[in-house]
Amino acid sequence: MNVALDGNRAAADGGALWNAGSLDAVNGTISRSAAGGNGAGFWNDGTTTLTNATLANNSTVAGMGGAVWNDGVLLLDSGTVAGNGASAGGGTSNNASGTVEVRNTILAANTPDNCSGGIISDGNNIDRCRRRLPAAEHGRAGCRPSAGSEL
Numbered sequence: 001m002n003v004a005l006d007g008n009r010a011a012a013d014g015g016a017l018w019n020a021g022s023l024d025a026v027n028g029t030i031s032r033s034a035a036g037g038n039g040a041g042f043w044n045d046g047t048t049t050l051t052n053a054t055l056a057n058n059s060t061v062a063g064m065g066g067a068v069w070n071d072g073v074l075l076l077d078s079g080t081v082a083g084n085g086a087s088a089g090g091g092t093s094n095n096a097s098g099t100v101e102v103r104n105t106i107l108a109a110n111t112p113d114n115c116s117g118g119i120i121s122d123g124n125n126i127d128r129c130r131r132r133l134p135a136a137e138h139g140r141a142g143c144r145p146s147a148g149s150e151l
Contacts, residue, residue, distance in 0.1 A: 003028035005042075010035045013069065014043035015058060023048045030067070035060045038093065039069030041084065049075045059085040064120065065093030066110060074100045081118075085111040089120035 003025050008016035015033035030041040041058035055067035066084030081091040090110035094100045107118040
């Protein structure tokens with residue numbers, strides 16, 4: 001199914017979509033949506049598979065998960081998560097009760113640019129500031145990729 005959700009708004013959570021059941025979307029786009037709380041692109045409480053989907057330019061100022069807030073089971077497969085913004089987890093914010101799997105997916109230019117822009121999972125990030133390192137060691141000053149543990 002081809003789906004385009006563009007420019008949606010929510011005063012609280014789930015700017016474009018709130019899933020509490022089962023959702024499988026292929027070739028879709030969730031873009032330019034905003035939320036006053038978490039999950040500007042969408043809030044997932046159920047089971048979601050997004051294949052070849054683009055989550056772009058979604059934002060929340062007060063919440064987490066610019067593209068996605070996840071409390072359920074989420075699979076991002078062969079997609080792009082780019083240009084999203086939030087206070088943390090600009091791309092995806094995964095709560096302790098949720099699981100997220102990312103396969104062949106581009107994570108790019110999500111903010112904040114403080115090491116939690118890509119994916120944050122219950123306080124642990126794919127790109128987490130554990131200790132200060134020179135930019136030459138890893139490409140971004142002050143961050144060390146760790147997925148929640150020291151490397």
